[in-house]
Amino acid sequence: MNITIIGYGRMGKEVEQIAEKRGHTIVSTVDPVQGLFSELSDEAVKDTQGVIEFGLPEGILDRISFLSSRNIPVVIGTTGWQEQEAKAEEIVKSTGGALLYGSNFSPGANLFFRIVEEAAGLINSLDDYDIMMHEYHHKKKKDSPSGTALTLAGKILENLERKKSICFDPLQREIRDDELHIGTVRGGHIPGIHRVTMDSPADSIVLEHSARNRSGFASGSVIGLEWLMEKRGMHHADSFFRDLMES
Numbered sequence: 001m002n003i004t005i006i007g008y009g010r011m012g013k014e015v016e017q018i019a020e021k022r023g024h025t026i027v028s029t030v031d032p033v034q035g036l037f038s039e040l041s042d043e044a045v046k047d048t049q050g051v052i053e054f055g056l057p058e059g060i061l062d063r064i065s066f067l068s069s070r071n072i073p074v075v076i077g078t079t080g081w082q083e084q085e086a087k088a089e090e091i092v093k094s095t096g097g098a099l100l101y102g103s104n105f106s107p108g109a110n111l112f113f114r115i116v117e118e119a120a121g122l123i124n125s126l127d128d129y130d131i132m133m134h135e136y137h138h139k140k141k142k143d144s145p146s147g148t149a150l151t152l153a154g155k156i157l158e159n160l161e162r163k164k165s166i167c168f169d170p171l172q173r174e175i176r177d178d179e180l181h182i183g184t185v186r187g188g189h190i191p192g193i194h195r196v197t198m199d200s201p202a203d204s205i206v207l208e209h210s211a212r213n214r215s216g217f218a219s220g221s222v223i224g225l226e227w228l229m230e231k232r233g234m235h236h237a238d239s240f241f242r243d244l245m246e247s
Contacts, residue, residue, distance in 0.1 A: 064097075141186055
């Protein structure tokens with residue numbers, strides 16, 4: 001497959017290595033600083049069969065519209081644009097495009113999502129257990145909380161009836177029983193650590209996913225593009241990983 005990478009920073013370069021190992025060809029890169037092309041254009045995607053994006057959230061809808069109107073499937077690993085997902089779906093539907101998106105394309109992280117989802121459901125009837133989360137990322141990360149933390153929080157709220165809302169702010173008060181508290185730390189070079197703790201008066205259970213590098217994110221995005229090639233419409237990474245894990 002001929003692939004164009006949008007966002008040719010550290011993640012983009014990791015995607016390039018993984019894609020080439022899987023037999024694909026990177027025909028162009030789009031990045032204002034390091035890309036073969038500084039912006040998305042017809043020339044940039046002239047020989048492209050699919051796109052993997054790890055750029056910035058700014059202008060994401062314009063890029064989705066451009067690619068969908070040209071029938072070029074795109075995998076988007078960019079985070080920080082959740083509030084625009086409904087508009088993106090309208091664009092993809094109206095143009096007949098194909099888009100796969102998610103907060104984290106690491107297979108390990110998606111296994112972690114399912115484990116946390118199951119754990120939250122298991123303590124639903126065990127009132128002694130409270131649940132909380134903490135996440136760490138490198139100092140150059142643009143968004144806080146991370147998209148992964150938001151995904152985990154959503155899965156906890158979906159499966160644990162006593163939690164109704166998410167609180168990211170430092171608390172100068174007692175937390176309410178129906179609030180899920182999430183702490184975020186930025187610093188150093190940490191690719192990503194997410195820790196979910198279930199705590200009771202008797203014991204604590206700690207679940208943690210720790211990324212060692214960016215290869216898992218890159219690998220998942222390339223396999224995701226392979227999965228997307230025969231599909232149309234807008235798909236969440238949950239659907240892709242469900243297929244991958246259950247096939």
